[in-house]
Each structure stands twice: as C-alpha cells, then as structure tokens.
Amino acid sequence: DQQVKQNSPSLSVQEGRISILNCDYTNSMFDYFLWYKKYPAEGPTFLISISSIKDKNEDGRFTVFLNKSAKHLSLHIVPSQPGDSAVYFCAASNTGNQFYFGTGTSLTVIP
Amino acid sequence: DVKVTQSSRYLVKRTGEKVFLECVQDMDHENMFWYRQDPGLGLRLIYFSYDVKMKEKGDIPEGYSVSREKKERFSLILESASTNQTSMYLCASSPGGPPGAEAFFGQGTRLTVV
Numbered sequence: 173d174q175q176v177k178q179n180s181p182s183l184s185v186q187e188g189r190i191s192i193l194n195c196d197y198t199n200s201m202f203d204y205f206l207w208y209k210k211y212p213a214e215g216p217t218f219l220i221s222i223s224s225i226k227d228k229n230e231d232g233r234f235t236v237f238l239n240k241s242a243k244h245l246s247l248h249i250v251p252s253q254p255g256d257s258a259v260y261f262c263a264a265s266n267t268g269n270q271f272y273f274g275t276g277t278s279l280t281v282i283p
Numbered sequence: 284d285v286k287v288t289q290s291s292r293y294l295v296k297r298t299g300e301k302v303f304l305e306c307v308q309d310m311d312h313e314n315m316f317w318y319r320q321d322p323g324l325g326l327r328l329i330y331f332s333y334d335v336k337m338k339e340k341g342d343i344p345e346g347y348s349v350s351r352e353k354k355e356r357f358s359l360i361l362e363s364a365s366t367n368q369t370s371m372y373l374c375a376s377s378p379g380g381p382p383g384a385e386a387f388f389g390q391g392t393r394l395t396v397v
Contacts, residue, residue, distance in 0.1 A: 206386075208388075213391065214390055214391065215389050221383075223383065263386075269314055269333055269377075270328070271316070273318070273325050273326035274325055275325035
C-alpha cells in the first residue's frame, strides 16, 4: 500500500506564478520529509526537506509546508521558471534508513 | 560533492539473460538502495542495504537479488531478465543514522529487455 501519495500526476503553471505541489502520507511515524526534482534520463536530485518538528522550511524560491495533523505537505515554488519544469517526487523517512516515495507530479512551467 | 555512479546509462538485454547493474558511492555512506521508476508508479524500492553483506527486501524484490561485498559498492542482479523488468533503475546512498540527511541518487540506468 502506498504510504506516500501525490494525487496530481501533472500541473501546468505560467512563468512567474506560484506552483503548489501536494503530497499526503499515511504513516504518522514519518519524521522527515523531502522533495526531489527529476529531469528525464537523470537521477532525482534533492531539493528541500523538513523535519516533523517544523511546519515550514524555506530555501530561496522553494518553501515546504508540513501539516502533521492532516498528514499533508506541500511544495511552493515562487516565482516559477521554465527551468523548474520537471517531475517532483515527495519522500518520507522514519528512521533515516528508508525513504518512501510518492508517484511524482510532472510540473510544466509555460513561458 | 557526493557522487553515486551507476555503471551504465543504457542497457539492452535479451529475455533470460543474467543482468548485473553496478553502483558505487564515494561518501562512505552506510545505506544503499535500488529503486525502479515506472510511469505512474513513482520510485519503488527493490532492495536496500544498511551495512556490508546486509540486505533487506523492499516492496518489489521478486526477480532480483543484490550483493554488497564492499561498503562503496551495491550490485543489483536480475537472475533471468524478463520484459516486465524493462525500466529505469536508480541507485541511491545515504549516511544512515538519525533522520535529517537526504539520499543521493545516481544518474540511472535505462534497461530494456527484449
């Protein structure tokens, strides 16, 4: 059973606007959450993370929000740029020894 | 920079062949992972290893085996390749221990079984 879910397979956003990617999880024992970005024919690259003791983490144009009561996290990209077009994977970890990934959301930023 | 290197970017193998996918990391990480990525299914864990000679099954281990004889190297073996094993294979490593560190991925191997 999928413990990390990304219910939107794709998202299109105009350049300069905000992109919001969503992720839900079922295991309340997860204590660390990550977002990865993946271009075709390349491996995923780490983007941003958040510990379960926080509700927000910001890094430049990227902000991750965590709502533990709802078991929901989101990635905000502001402003969106064409180079942000990629597949974004949400991941969760409970021991640091295993990472559970969602199915990914393909983001297209339209110039 | 952490580097995770997979031995091949693209492979084409015949049904029934034994296939070896090699992965090497240079950061002395404890943990190593093999995932496969398929459209609509995301990254699914095949096997992982938290120490030399140790291995744990992931979500989809059937048809695969692994070997970790040295800390820096983690091999994925397809004992008898089948067409449903055509996929993108991704190796990753992480330091292990308390949460707070990310996994680092290799560039991926696109395997086609014909």
